[in-house]
Amino acid sequence: MFVDIEQLPSAAKVWIYQANKPLDNSTQHYILEKTKAFIESWDSHGRALKGSAAIYYSYFLILAVDEAHAGVSGCSIDKSVHFIKELGQELNIDFFDRTRQAFIQNGDIIVENFKNLKTHINVGMIKRDTLTFDNTVSNLEEFYSSWQVPASQSWLAKYFA
Template identity: 30%
Template sequence: MLVDFNTLSEEAKVWIYPSNRKFYPQEIEGLKEKLKAFVEVWKQDDDDFKASVELRYNRFIIFSGEGNSALLNADIDKLVGFVLQLQEVYEVELLDRMNVCFKQGEYTQYKELKDFKKLIKNKAVTEKTIVFDNLVETKLELENHWEVPISESWYSRFLKKSKTNS
């Protein structure tokens, strides 16, 4: 059942799919309709399952869900299959989790990890640069640890390498 994100508990599971580009204004309404339509039928046979979907910064698709019954592999397969369809329709990359999303001023940037390492080495980003940790797993983690300075994220290991290589 599709519910408002704010009604889910802190333990609700989240899945974050960052797009390699912002969705264009003319794509947003249709994308949101597709996302909601998917969530409405995702686990429609499970009356206890509540799910939500959000589009943040016109770049991140965030699914969340909870219920007493466990999500089965088939449920995750449906989600990934849907995301693969979105990639084709919108000609975006959503499944590559080894790319880095970070804030530069008011803009959200998306870089391949090797390019991000170069930005660190060249000091174009600092330990205070806000990165998005798309590996968070719960609503609580999303709310508290999704947007963090590099120094508080797993990307901090590249800061250390950069300092030792200087």
């Protein structure tokens, strides 16, 4: 069952998929429609899951599920990963490239390859207070409070020592 993300409890499980390129409005609309249809049929051992999806900053597809309604299982998680992979293949979007980190600079999203991060930090392109994203947050409470953090409070902190 699909609901608006704001209707899910703060403990709702979250998965964040970062696209390898910005998603234009029509692509965002298509992705959300397909994801809504997926969530409407998503289940865990025969029990309908209550979930939602949203796109933030034209790069991030957020998938969330209320485990108090029905708990997710390994099989239901596999179904969602398979769905996201198929959607990416259909649209030529890589939602699984873990070699790139996104930042907010001057109101824009900048996505950098990991191999360039230390250089960008050393020359001041990425500063301690540059906002970055922790795509490993696990529930909506963490998503709202800790998804966007200054680089110095992320895994990049070691480069600012």
